[in-house]
Amino acid sequence: MLILNCPYCGYDKDETELSAGGEAHLKRFGPGASDEEFEGYLFGRANPKGLHFERWCCASGCGKWFHAARCTATLEVFGTYKAQTLEPPQDIKDAISAKRPGWTWRDFS
Amino acid sequence: MKRNSVFAVAREAMRQHSGWGRTWGNPEAQKAYDVVIIGAGGHGLATAYYLGKNFGITNVAVIEKGWLGGGNTGRNTTIIRSNYLQDPSAALYEKSRSLYETMSQDLNYNVMFSPRGVMMLAQTHHEVRGYQRTAHANSRQGVTTEFISPARVKELCPIMNIDGPRYPVLGALWQARGGSARHDAVAWGYARACTDMGMHILQKTEVTGITQSGGNVTGVETRLGHIACKKLGMVVAGHASVVANMAGFQLPIESVPLQALVSEPIKPCMDVVVMANTVHGYMSQSDKGEMVIGGGTDSYNAYTQRGSFHHLEETVRALIETFPMVSRLKMLRHWGGIVDVTGDRSPILSKTPLGNTFINCGWGTGGFKAIPGSGWGFAELMAKGESPLTDQFGLDRFRAGRFIDESVAAGVAH
Numbered sequence: 001m002l003i004l005n006c007p008y009c010g011y012d013k014d015e016t017e018l019s020a021g022g023e024a025h026l027k028r029f030g031p032g033a034s035d036e037e038f039e040g041y042l043f044g045r046a047n048p049k050g051l052h053f054e055r056w057c058c059a060s061g062c063g064k065w066f067h068a069a070r071c072t073a074t075l076e077v078f079g080t081y082k083a084q085t086l087e088p089p090q091d092i093k094d095a096i097s098a099k100r101p102g103w104t105w106r107d108f109s
Numbered sequence: 110m111k112r113n114s115v116f117a118v119a120r121e122a123m124r125q126h127s128g129w130g131r132t133w134g135n136p137e138a139q140k141a142y143d144v145v146i147i148g149a150g151g152h153g154l155a156t157a158y159y160l161g162k163n164f165g166i167t168n169v170a171v172i173e174k175g176w177l178g179g180g181n182t183g184r185n186t187t188i189i190r191s192n193y194l195q196d197p198s199a200a201l202y203e204k205s206r207s208l209y210e211t212m213s214q215d216l217n218y219n220v221m222f223s224p225r226g227v228m229m230l231a232q233t234h235h236e237v238r239g240y241q242r243t244a245h246a247n248s249r250q251g252v253t254t255e256f257i258s259p260a261r262v263k264e265l266c267p268i269m270n271i272d273g274p275r276y277p278v279l280g281a282l283w284q285a286r287g288g289s290a291r292h293d294a295v296a297w298g299y300a301r302a303c304t305d306m307g308m309h310i311l312q313k314t315e316v317t318g319i320t321q322s323g324g325n326v327t328g329v330e331t332r333l334g335h336i337a338c339k340k341l342g343m344v345v346a347g348h349a350s351v352v353a354n355m356a357g358f359q360l361p362i363e364s365v366p367l368q369a370l371v372s373e374p375i376k377p378c379m380d381v382v383v384m385a386n387t388v389h390g391y392m393s394q395s396d397k398g399e400m401v402i403g404g405g406t407d408s409y410n411a412y413t414q415r416g417s418f419h420h421l422e423e424t425v426r427a428l429i430e431t432f433p434m435v436s437r438l439k440m441l442r443h444w445g446g447i448v449d450v451t452g453d454r455s456p457i458l459s460k461t462p463l464g465n466t467f468i469n470c471g472w473g474t475g476g477f478k479a480i481p482g483s484g485w486g487f488a489e490l491m492a493k494g495e496s497p498l499t500d501q502f503g504l505d506r507f508r509a510g511r512f513i514d515e516s517v518a519a520g521v522a523h
Contacts, residue, residue: 001417002417015419016419020409022410023410035508039361039507040359042507043451043452043507044359045350045361045362046359047350047351047360048351048354049348049350049351049364049412052410070409072410073411074413075413
């Protein structure tokens with residue numbers, strides 16, 4: 001059972017109280033984009049076996065969307081953070097680096 | 110390989126079954142092969158088999174990270190049906206279903222194909238309309254299905270309660286020629302036939318890297334060293350994104366756990382396969398007497414081969430209204446597999462950005478039924494560069510917006 005802390009309302013939420021929203025930090029493309037860019041935005045997914053940045057909605061709580069850093073192989077959660085950001089805050093990056101030395105944040109968005 | 114027959118059974122009975130031999134080989138790896146297939150599950154082995162049988166390509170290695178058939182081939186609920194809505198899907202799955210009918214004879218190995226019939230329950234008015242539409246589409250596609258009444262559902266499956274207060278049974282889409290088969294035997298039968306043709310199956314051999322030169326793959330890195338190949342097929346289901354990433358391209362796929370469970374064995378009580386997509390549950394009875402129950406997928410990406418416990422509870426709770434006897438059953442064991450789900454819920458059988466590399470993935474929650482058809486089409490794609498069965502299932506459809514949208518028709522449960 002996955003338990004995530006909602007960074008907005010501050011409560012620990014069970015996965016049954018949340019809804020998953022897939023990969024986070026996707027770069028959006030809209031009108032004027034090439035087919036390739038739009039395909040990547042709509043369907044291309046990193047789908048890593050390991051560290052994954054993802055969106056969650058505090059569906060049965062405050063209703064706000066937030067982000068989580070989680071390992072898809074071990075289900076370890078490195079932390080959650082508010083969605084109004086283009087990359088994870090430094091404390092999340094530090095928490096990941098402590099467990100996964102050599103890890104680097106991807107260069108996009 | 111000795112042929113299996115009634116005479117072989119009699120012969121071995123006379124000598125304490127000492128002469129059966131190994132079902133598949135455990136050879137020393139060569140340095141190079143014409144074709145390397147990554148993944149010795151049903152789809153990978155079927156691909157190798159039809160490469161040999163239909164195209165005479167037998168210098169083939171099938172490389173497997175774990176043990177043969179130990180991934181989703183050994184973890185599914187063994188349902189075989191072809192009642193899909195869209196033409197490309199119906200063609201592919203119906204080819205597959207028809208190959209299952211003759212598989213035991215073709216492979217000389219008993220895969221226990223049991224065409225006991227599959228019914229997909231309509232428990233909302235929306236589903237009634239959806240399945241009637243599918244039945245009409247199937248009649249145009251040459252797939253024999255019919256929409257049947259609640260009374261007929263009760264007649265075919267007497268243990269069902271069709272008057273549930275929450276989800277009454279309003280009818281069902283019935284495919285009399287659907288059914289199930291022994292999943293392990295499918296992998297074992299193909300492996301045996303591949304060994305017979307001189308192919309190599311290399312188990313416990315994880316691919317750790319893919320070497321390239323000039324837009325083509327030159328081979329794969331494994332614990333056995335570098336294995337060169339002229340063509341590469343990736344058939345790794347849940348780990349498709351991981352292997353594609355090694356080759357330097359991304360897929361429109363997300364990997365999530367899907368769970369199943371079986372009850373204690375009981376006396377025969379149900380001789381059809383029932384799927385209830387509204388409540389995300391499906392059930393059949395195995396030859397051992399266990400009730401085999403499939404549930405829904407987890408909502409988030411994971412590679413753990415186990416799922417969240419609450420999904421089991423939801424699945425069983427939902428089935429109890431339709432099958433009251435389930436409430437008295439002890440559940441024996443449960444497990445999970447990692448399914449590769451695409452954006453349009455249809456599989457990918459495709460060329461890749463690398464010239465001599467092909468990918469077969471995205472079967473999501475319903476790959477077992479497609480094993481022979483997928484192998485047949487994918488082998489043709491690998492041998493000739495095109496196949497009428499697979500041409501609609503290319504990766505390019507996501508860029509073109511030409512989806513094969515089976516989400517509505519197939520629901521979540523496969």
